[in-house]
Amino acid sequence: MADPKSRPTTTLLLAFILAASTSAVAQERVLRVISDRTDQGVVRPVLEAFEARSGVKVEGVFMDQGLVNRLESRPTEADVVITKDAELLDIAAQRGLLDPLKSAKIRAAVPSEFMDPADRYFVDAYRARIIFYSKARVKPSDLSTYEDLASPKWKGRICLRSGSHDYNLALFGQFFASFGEAKAKAVISGIGSNLARAPKGNDREQARAIYEGKCDVALMNTYYHPMMAAEPTQKAWADAVGVYFPSQAGKGTFIMRSAAGVTKATANRDLALALLEFIVSREGQQLIVDRTKQYSVRPDVAVHPLMVRLGAEQGLVDGRFKIDFVPLDLMAGKREEVIRFVNEIRFDAER
Amino acid sequence: MPGWASRRADISAAGLARLVFTLALGGCALLPAGYLLWAALPVLFDGGWLAHFASTTLPHQARTSLWVALEAAVVAFAVGALPAVVVSRFDFRGRRLVTVLALLPLLFAPYVTAGTWTVMFSWAFFEGRHALAIQHGLACSPYLFIIFRVAAARIPSAFSELAAALGLGPWQRLLRVHVPTYAVPVAAGLMIVLAQTIGDYAAAERLGIDTLSVGVHNLWLASQSSSVAAVVSVVMIVPAVFAVAVAAWAATSIISQNPIPPAAAAACRKPLARPLAWGLVGFSLLCSLPAFWIPEVLTVRWAWIKWDRTRFAAIPGDMLNAAGTSLCTALVVAAVCALTALLLRSGGRSRLAERAPWLFLSNYFLPSLVLALAFVMMSADGSLGAQWLGSWRDSRLLVVVSEALRFMPFAMLPVLDALRRTPQATIEVARTFGAGPVRARMVAFAGHLWPALLLGCALVFMESLKELDMSLMLQPFGYTSPALKIYAFSRNQNMDRAAVWVLITQVLMLLPLLLLCWRMNRLGAPGRAGSGQSAGA
Structure with missing residues (x-):
């Protein structure tokens, strides 16, 4: 026992x-x-x-x-x-x-x-890859489509991160799929020749460059606006920029x-x-x-309340926007085409 | 005769062992580059990536890299080598301050400095290629300071005095005395600056400078293909190995033609005029502002501001992880160097033995992400590497080994230098007194090699703490470190939240830094004739 x-x-x-x-x-x-x-x-x-x-x-x-x-x-x-x-x-x-x-x-x-x-x-x-613009130097009515960013009126006014970064490869790949090769190449070349400086930094740095007056517009992902607004050191950058969903009157905005x-x-x-x-x-x-x-x-x-506010000036309801939806199976092979093209035109070169 | 035959057999066996070890060292040094080449060769012309790279961005990127590297070299020699020579050859108040100021930039990784500069300064200059060159020059300047501090302490001023007595003017003395005597440190310093600048990706990408390394990365990451990465890496691997081989040949040849006596006395320091001394202190202080003080003040300020958002619970684990990995890296390097010392013949009699370990420097030329990729490929499922490693593959072992290969030159080259200055007679005398072969070497090396090894390993420890790319690529599951945290925060433009982790890294680096400062200040100290020999660099 x-x-x-x-x-x-x-x-x-x-x-x-x-x-x-x-x-x-x-x-x-x-x-x-x-x-x-x-x-x-x-x-x-x-x-x-x-x-x-x-x-x-x-x-x-x-x-x-x-x-x-x-x-x-x-x-x-x-x-x-x-x-x-x-x-x-x-x-x-x-x-x-x-x-x-x-x-x-x-x-x-x-x-x-x-x-x-x-x-x-x-x-x-x-998230959408949209146009961030300087509230002080650009009117929303000046903006319209991605293709418009290739026009001479934006000469020396665009900031962008590296053309070889995943986000831009995905965006440019969607250009190829949606616009067709010839037009896509013309748009990418046009944007490249309108850059205010060599592509550098991440998306937030483009907003900072707009805030500092180095350029007037940039292509960035939507969520960076509320994220910058929440960071005390970056709030001024967020306050200095407005956001614009391109091509809402046309085929729609591209997404990541x-x-x-x-x-x-x-x-x-x-x-x-x-x-x-x-x-x-x-x-x-x-x-x-x-x-x-x-x-x-x-x-x-x-949609998150902070995101609902984005695009409200454009008349977007509940933060929902028109998407130029490119199925991923249509993107096959586009990435390689884009890489070769951005290298050919030396998109990332110093200016 | 049997005794002679036995001795002959012993010599042959020893020689063979040395040869095998030397070849093994060279093989280890070239393993990642060799593997990438082996992977690239069968597909070198598939898909036309090489032709595409060569006909589009490569020429421009190569030119940019070269210019940045040359500019960085000028900065590094001005900020590191010049003060080192003055500190070695002249006596003045503030020598210790100049030494400390010269070594302080070691506490910052170049990508962290780049991050603080871009946050702090919005002038276009700080985003240009000159800023990148200055930054690399400042980051490399401590290495040049150490190299030249040791070299200058070892070169007797009698050479110059003799030349002057023979009627040679200042320019002739410069060309016929100083240039030859400083040729080896110049070659070594130049290789370090070129390697760091050309291999750098993080700082160049941060500043948006389209260098060769950035080009290789972009093609690799955009294509997401190991074969493409291997193919485009060929354009860096081949010149890097060639440059290192030439440097090894040149440096060892110069050494043999300009033998500095092993027992050369430390330079007799002359007093330096007060205005010049103050000028040097001011110059060092000025250079340390962008290299250390401004980033440091910003880092402390940011850490203070973001103190409440710091996850303190993660700090001990991360510190332990980082310290453990870096310590293991330093120990691996120390073990290889110690083996080199014990197995290779001292006194510089074997050219092959002297030159093969230089090949480790070629890994420093390669972008560290490319080096990491080689290890990922070598340890792929089903590969020989994966079979050998077993479950160790999923540990931090690969991070340690890859870092050890990359940072090996920091300890290996000083060890080779110390080996060359260890007279073979010392070992032989020790043997005649009854010491065994290992014991004899331990005694002979005591004053020369161990201090060099210790300082080399201190540098390896510091570099390993700052290293990012290989940890990023080869990290095992659940692994965290301050460097990874710094990267994660800085990617989101939150350098302020990265600040605490930068300071933690600096705390871990403090001890080796103090050790370095102490050794540098002891070089050629009064009453330490010949102490230049015992420092190594």
């Missing part, structure tokens, strides 16, 4: 072992996410919310550059891939690095135009899509899908909208 005095000790010991084993089991389930976002950027809040909700530990590699190369070399080291540019995920899918999702929840939540036709990835959110998919790693496929299903859930989408100021792919998630 066991000594009754030893029972509390035994119970405690068992509890400890149980807790330790539970914790060990929990620690065994680690979901690995690879992303070209930075660690302090927009992905972290979503992952933390998923961790809190599921109890699963999420470990990330946030590398910003060279994502597809690493994925290609180590196709199964991560369970989930999240990119700021859906084109990269399309490249990964074409190279056979993604597994079909086969998730009814994702299919139900994401409109078909934002799904890969082969079900290998989906667009989780998007972020996307997610699962790799061919199979050990944590259930967790990987759980994370992606969380991302497309109403809760997940609301979180993305609140934290990143992107537009949700779900029609039932409203």
